[in-house]
Amino acid sequence: MRLWLGLILIGGLALAGLAAPLAQHWLGVDPFAPDLFNRLGPPSASNPLGTDDLGRDLLLRLLHGARVSLAVGLATALTATVIGTAIGLLAAWRGGVVDAVLMRLADGLLALPALPVLVVLAAVDTGKIGLPRGEAASDIIRIVVILSLFGWVGVARLARAAALSILARDYVRAARALGASEARILLRHVAPNIAGPVAVATALSVAGAILAESTLSFLGLGIAPPAASWGNMLANAQDLVFSAPMAALWPGLAILMAVAGCTLVADGLRK
Amino acid sequence: MTRLLASRLLQVAITLAILSFAMFLLIGLMPGDPIDLAIAGDPRLTAEDAARLRALHGLDQPLLARYVAWATALLRGEFGFSRLFAQPVASIIGPALLSTLALLGAALLVAAAIGLALGMIAAARPRAAPFVDAIAILGQSAPTFWLGILLIILFAVTLGWLPAGGTSETGGLDAARFLPLPVATLAIANLAAYARHSAAALSHTLREPWVTAARARGNGEARLLLRHAFPNAAVPILQVAALDAGALVGGALITETLFARPGMGKLIYDAVMGNDTNLALVALLLVALVTMLATLAADVAQRALDPRLRDS
Numbered sequence: 001m002r003l004w005l006g007l008i009l010i011g012g013l014a015l016a017g018l019a020a021p022l023a024q025h026w027l028g029v030d031p032f033a034p035d036l037f038n039r040l041g042p043p044s045a046s047n048p049l050g051t052d053d054l055g056r057d058l059l060l061r062l063l064h065g066a067r068v069s070l071a072v073g074l075a076t077a078l079t080a081t082v083i084g085t086a087i088g089l090l091a092a093w094r095g096g097v098v099d100a101v102l103m104r105l106a107d108g109l110l111a112l113p114a115l116p117v118l119v120v121l122a123a124v125d126t127g128k129i130g131l132p133r134g135e136a137a138s139d140i141i142r143i144v145v146i147l148s149l150f151g152w153v154g155v156a157r158l159a160r161a162a163a164l165s166i167l168a169r170d171y172v173r174a175a176r177a178l179g180a181s182e183a184r185i186l187l188r189h190v191a192p193n194i195a196g197p198v199a200v201a202t203a204l205s206v207a208g209a210i211l212a213e214s215t216l217s218f219l220g221l222g223i224a225p226p227a228a229s230w231g232n233m234l235a236n237a238q239d240l241v242f243s244a245p246m247a248a249l250w251p252g253l254a255i256l257m258a259v260a261g262c263t264l265v266a267d268g269l270r271k
Numbered sequence: 272m273t274r275l276l277a278s279r280l281l282q283v284a285i286t287l288a289i290l291s292f293a294m295f296l297l298i299g300l301m302p303g304d305p306i307d308l309a310i311a312g313d314p315r316l317t318a319e320d321a322a323r324l325r326a327l328h329g330l331d332q333p334l335l336a337r338y339v340a341w342a343t344a345l346l347r348g349e350f351g352f353s354r355l356f357a358q359p360v361a362s363i364i365g366p367a368l369l370s371t372l373a374l375l376g377a378a379l380l381v382a383a384a385i386g387l388a389l390g391m392i393a394a395a396r397p398r399a400a401p402f403v404d405a406i407a408i409l410g411q412s413a414p415t416f417w418l419g420i421l422l423i424i425l426f427a428v429t430l431g432w433l434p435a436g437g438t439s440e441t442g443g444l445d446a447a448r449f450l451p452l453p454v455a456t457l458a459i460a461n462l463a464a465y466a467r468h469s470a471a472a473l474s475h476t477l478r479e480p481w482v483t484a485a486r487a488r489g490n491g492e493a494r495l496l497l498r499h500a501f502p503n504a505a506v507p508i509l510q511v512a513a514l515d516a517g518a519l520v521g522g523a524l525i526t527e528t529l530f531a532r533p534g535m536g537k538l539i540y541d542a543v544m545g546n547d548t549n550l551a552l553v554a555l556l557l558v559a560l561v562t563m564l565a566t567l568a569a570d571v572a573q574r575a576l577d578p579r580l581r582d583s
Binding site for chain 1: 282283285286289290294297298408409411412413414415416417420421423424427428429435516517518520521522524525528529536539540543544551552554555558559562563566
């Protein structure tokens with residue numbers, strides 16, 4: 001029930017994001033080009049949700065924002081899952097010093113207040129080392145890298161706990177007695193059996209990444225305009241609370257739907 | 272207990288050392304330094320001036336030597352100067368920390384009180400549980416800054432009851448008008464965790480045999496909940512407080528930036544936006560230290576409350 005509700009929310013947003021070029025063609029307006037004669041326009045046939053302070057269509061920006069948010073969320077979760085699972089497996093399998101060092105590292109990262117650290121990290125100017133500045137693609141990559149630095153911790157802890165219990169099972173001992181290599185044991189016997197908890201952690205990290213991306217973009221450290229992201233749309237809307245309060249409603253609702261969707265999926269998978 | 276405390280404090284120190292080193296290295300490895308900024312600001316500076324200034328401020332030293340010098344100065348209590356505010360960092364950070372702690376304390380009280388109330392309702396009335404669950408999921412999923420904007424639109428724009436942000440210029444009673452919106456924003460964003468965890472802990476405790484025994488002795492449901500179940504559920508709830516310390520501090524950064532409220536969060540944000548590396552790093556380390564000490568305090572409180580945890 002929760003799983004399906006969550007999947008419907010995420011699937012709906014993904015479809016909306018995919019439909020962005022279609023809707024753009026249909027409405028015949030460019031969501032990235034300012035149109036100063038049409039500032040803060042009310043909802044109309046060609047601008048179903050109205051326009052922002054530069055005359056750009058809000059609905060189309062919302063749809064393009066879905067692409068950015070979901071791309072950042074999924075890419076971060078994927079990176080975090082791969083790194084986290086590998087580290088969790090390694091810690092559980094090797095044990096001893098390796099385990100202690102990796103888990104102390106995870107504890108340390110977990111104890112830090114993530115957002116202030118992310119803000120300082122996001123301010124490191126990648127433009128100076130030759131990466132193109134202000135382009136949506138390089139912004140997305142930068143955010144995914146920064147978020148993955150923290151994102152792997154949750155996955156690694158769950159993967160380690162699950163792998164420890166699997167490694168103690170009899171079938172693992174039997175496989176070892178039959179002469180299976182350690183790599184085969186980890187990949188063939190342990191990895192598939194920890195997929196459940198890892199999937200839960202992945203769903204949660206999609207939610208966390210979408211929330212973190214929107215927060216950084218809201219603060220002006222994430223996806224920079226003219227590219228559309230729900231966070232930078234809300235930053236824009238905050239300046240307009242007195243003239244166009246409705247502009248703040250839609251991007252926030254979109255974030256709420258995406259994050260609640262991922263949380264519901266995680267809850268559903270847990271049961 | 273003493274051994275645990277010592278090892279945890281050591282862990283805090285190591286984490287801070289690694290964090291400061293990583294951040295210093297990352298910022299230091301990027302091309303450009305304060306002298307480049309100064310040259311950009313004053314075209315009369317020549318290349319010789321720049322070289323002399325670099326030597327004067329030690330910027331010609333290797334990165335590692337600069338880190339060691341900076342870190343030993345920090346340990347001696349010399350926090351350096353802020354480029355942005357043209358003041359010693361120490362004199363900026365004091366008031367900011369107090370303001371943030373006031374905001375955090377108020378929000379934590381409100382969040383814990385409402386969260387616990389919701390948790391009790393969910394535990395005592397199972398039919399209300401899905402509603403509490405829905406509130407918790409919505410509260411957890413709504414971005415803090417959006418909640419803040421919605422509150423501003425409702426109470427500052429539409430109703431005009433409270434200011435949209437900033438601080439009082441006259442002080443005294445007037446200052447109280449600037450507190451409700453930021454506190455409410457931060458509290459709403461954080462009460463979900465308390466509601467979820469206290470609901471789970473209380474409904475688990477209410478199924479214990481000794482609660483049934485107490486009910487058989489004729490205790491009322493309210494007394495069972497408050498007198499018997501609640502003290503036993505307090506430990507998992509404290510655990511949420513420990514786990515959520517970082518999220519609360521992150522929320523404070525958003526809230527302070529959104530409401531233009533001076534504090535550690537806004538200070539870090541302003542320092543980052545204003546290229547004030549020293550202020551940003553010192554403030555970040557201080558915030559991390561306070562967060563970790565708060566987590567540690569919550570852990571110690573858990574052990575004090577629950578003797579079963581003391582051996583582990």
